[in-house]
Amino acid sequence: MSSRSGVKIDVPSTWIKHPGQSYCTQCFSGCCTLPVEVSAFDLIRMGVLTEDEAASSLKKAFRRLHKEGIVRSYHPQVGLFILEQRAGTECRYLDPKTRGCTIYEKRPEVCRRFPKIGPRPGHCPYQKRAS
Numbered sequence: 001m002s003s004r005s006g007v008k009i010d011v012p013s014t015w016i017k018h019p020g021q022s023y024c025t026q027c028f029s030g031c032c033t034l035p036v037e038v039s040a041f042d043l044i045r046m047g048v049l050t051e052d053e054a055a056s057s058l059k060k061a062f063r064r065l066h067k068e069g070i071v072r073s074y075h076p077q078v079g080l081f082i083l084e085q086r087a088g089t090e091c092r093y094l095d096p097k098t099r100g101c102t103i104y105e106k107r108p109e110v111c112r113r114f115p116k117i118g119p120r121p122g123h124c125p126y127q128k129r130a131s
């Protein structure tokens with residue numbers, strides 16, 4: 001997806017220097033269309049995985065979470081999952097109308113740390129949301 005500003009979400013070299021947290025509320029939330037890597041700890045904090053399940057078998061937990069449409073893949077080598085996306089385009093926890101996170105207080109670590117960490121640290125695909 002591209003914009004009049006020339007920002008393309010899938011091309012980090014076109015991203016702008018992160019304008020500051022206050023701009024996030026006016027943004028289209030393009031960062032929430034990127035693949036989101038989550039750990040078992042994130043899933044527990046999100047309330048979709050129990051500590052017992054995590055300690056027992058993450059592969060088994062993945063099968064349930066995948067069936068329920070919460071995660072789309074699991075990478076056992078690194079113990080990380082990728083969250084499912086709505087229609088393959090944006091995070092399932094992004095409100096399509098308000099463009100806000102519906103689990104903000106419980107959001108994954110990678111979302112908390114973006115854009116300090118991410119494809120282009122310190123930069124983001126800011127695009128003003130249509131009002």
Ligand code: SF4
Nearest residue numbers: 032091093094101111
């Ligand atoms: S969990 Fe929330 S902050 Fe993270 S990508 Fe999804 S909607 Fe965005």
